[in-house]
Amino acid sequence: MQKKILLLPGDGIGPEISAEAIKVLDCLNKKMNLDIGYDYGLIGGCSVDVHGVPLTDETIAQAKSSDGILLGAVGGPKWDTLDRAIRPEKGLLKIRADLDLFSNLRPAILYPQLADASSLKRELVADLDILIVRELTGGIYFGEPRGVRTLENGERQGYNTLVYSESEIERIGRNAFEIAQKRDKRLCSVEKANVLEVSGLWREVMGSIADDYPDVELSHIYVDNAAMQLVRAPKQFDVIVTGNLFGDILSDCAAMLTGSIGMLPSASLNADGLGMYEPVHGSAPDIAGQGIANPLATILSLEMLLRYSLDMSDAADLIAKAVGSVLDQGLRTADIYSKGMMKVRTDEMGDAVVKAL
Ligand code: NAD
Numbered sequence: 001m002q003k004k005i006l007l008l009p010g011d012g013i014g015p016e017i018s019a020e021a022i023k024v025l026d027c028l029n030k031k032m033n034l035d036i037g038y039d040y041g042l043i044g045g046c047s048v049d050v051h052g053v054p055l056t057d058e059t060i061a062q063a064k065s066s067d068g069i070l071l072g073a074v075g076g077p078k079w080d081t082l083d084r085a086i087r088p089e090k091g092l093l094k095i096r097a098d099l100d101l102f103s104n105l106r107p108a109i110l111y112p113q114l115a116d117a118s119s120l121k122r123e124l125v126a127d128l129d130i131l132i133v134r135e136l137t138g139g140i141y142f143g144e145p146r147g148v149r150t151l152e153n154g155e156r157q158g159y160n161t162l163v164y165s166e167s168e169i170e171r172i173g174r175n176a177f178e179i180a181q182k183r184d185k186r187l188c189s190v191e192k193a194n195v196l197e198v199s200g201l202w203r204e205v206m207g208s209i210a211d212d213y214p215d216v217e218l219s220h221i222y223v224d225n226a227a228m229q230l231v232r233a234p235k236q237f238d239v240i241v242t243g244n245l246f247g248d249i250l251s252d253c254a255a256m257l258t259g260s261i262g263m264l265p266s267a268s269l270n271a272d273g274l275g276m277y278e279p280v281h282g283s284a285p286d287i288a289g290q291g292i293a294n295p296l297a298t299i300l301s302l303e304m305l306l307r308y309s310l311d312m313s314d315a316a317d318l319i320a321k322a323v324g325s326v327l328d329q330g331l332r333t334a335d336i337y338s339k340g341m342m343k344v345r346t347d348e349m350g351d352a353v354v355k356a357l
Contacts, residue, residue, distance in 0.1 A: 043059060043091045060099075068275055108255055120234075135169075164201065192222055260335055
């Protein structure tokens with residue numbers, strides 16, 4: 001049966017970088033007879049311009065009936081003065097909530113050709129390939145009660161609640177084990193079980209489901225040590241699974257190990273395997289329309305879509321190889337350019353990936 005992708009190019013550089021990912025998809029469709037169809041939809045500022053809201057029910061319905069969603073980026077100064085309820089970023093939060101995208105995958109991959117872009121020493125990061133699985137719809141960002149109250153002595157006190165139920169932990173845990181099975185089969189669970197009861201439960205549940213994945217080696221680490229290890233020896237990790245707050249912080253830290261935001265894809269998945277895939281960066285209004293944005297994070301987001309939502313790892317592997325190959329050839333967009341390399345524009349980078357395929 002034909003698989004269908006919903007494309008949401010969005011705003012700013014979104015349409016430019018999405019166009020390059022589509023070239024790659026068209027090429028793979030032809031080369032490997034993948035039979036992947038695609039439709040377009042509106043999200044963010046472009047939807048506000050047409051419909052007055054950043055996300056319509058029609059786009060949500062399109063997303064729900066697709067096998068995967070590829071998003072460019074949303075937002076820009078044109079919409080920054082709008083009422084908060086209809087700003088472009090609200091569309092993004094709404095689609096994540098409506099599709100119950102509880103699992104956020106943030107790879108930190110450093111192609112050896114770009115090792116000098118990292119703030120860490122080349123030997124620590126060259127060939128880095130780790131994946132952080134972050135729980136996205138629970139934990140302290142959503143826990144109740146929350147608020148700011150006034151105490152009897154008149155002092156104000158802010159409070160939030162870090163809460164995870166067994167089923168929430170098990171859901172993200174199983175997801176992470178399954179992902180580890182598709183990689184190097186090592187899963188590291190990050191929490192703070194020496195201090196927090198919720199982390200004690202997290203560790204217990206992770207341990208109890210491990211028996212169902214005998215091929216995956218599970219380890220546990222406290223979050224403070226995980227942060228230290230990420231900058232000391234990041235290559236020791238394969239897949240990391242953690243809660244919303246710890247994942248937010250650790251995934252940004254891991255992303256920066258790679259040096260360039262223009263190279264980083266991400267995925268957010270629900271329990272049925274439906275996922276939304278997008279570059280980590282935003283709509284880059286400062287360079288939009290100039291044809292100089294790096295399309296590789298979006299092309300690598302397509303790679304993740306093929307791997308995790310369509311189960312087409314052969315095609316995904318080909319994309320990863322092609323990206324490595326264009327970097328080997330010395331092609332660089334402005335954001336990853338260094339002396340001696342060949343500076344290329346957005347469409348030239350996309351064309352080069354297609355040629356390498
Ligand atoms: P940004 O990621 O858009 O840009 C930060 C810097 O990185 C800019 O200098 C930009 O030129 C550069 N950059 C980003 N992507 C690049 C690429 N592919 N190639 C080359 N350079 C690239 O972050 P920002 O400036 O803080 O935000 C701009 C807009 O994007 C805002 O409206 C913000 O709300 C929105 N935003 C959207 C998302 C999303 O759609 N998921 C995420 C973050 C920010």
